[in-house]
Amino acid sequence: MSGERFSSALENADDRIVAGRAADGDTVAFAVLVRRYTPMMRAYARRILPGSAEVDDVVQDTFITAWAQLPELENLERVKSWLMRITSRKAVDRLRSSKPHADIDLVEPMASPAATPPRRAEALASVAALSAALKELPDAQRECWVLRELGDYGYDEIAEELDLPLSTVRGLLARARKYIIVRMEQWR
Known part of the structure; x- marks a missing residue:
């Protein structure tokens, strides 16, 4: 199977398969998880944090943590909620460590x-x-x-x-x- 067809098949695979391969160290599978869940994680973090730079940092920190801890995830089908839980904790931690006047207005309007x-x-x-x-x-x-x-x-x-x-x-x-x-x- 060519690399391109393999990548396409992996893109369409369910979370359990992709997370399982990523847990085994497959960087291509992990990249699929990154592409699949970054928009949702950014949207969630954006509602908690004041600026897009912090949002990007939280998402990046989440994926660093996920890469290290993915082999320990018992239910690979729950990778989405697991990633969101990590995002939530990291965003709240960052918010707590920042200034008390955190502002979460920085949202792109849907026009x-x-x-x-x-x-x-x-x-x-x-x-x-x-x-x-x-x-x-x-x-x-x-x-x-x-x-x-x-x-x-x-x-x-x-x-x-x-x-x-x-x-x-x-x-x-x-x-x-x-x-x-x-x-x-x-x-x-």
């Missing part, structure tokens, strides 16, 4: 490049409003919301990730969503 300047300004303002609303949430509510809405985690995965009962996760998400809906009403 089409062809959008008019008023539309771009509106997109920027809505992202800033969402960021401000997220900052106002208690930490547990914000973590649940970010994992669900940005990380696309299921309720069970969030409960496991944050070591909380499922009923607590449901309550935290309900309160976070209610607050965000009320706070973002003008942007509907």
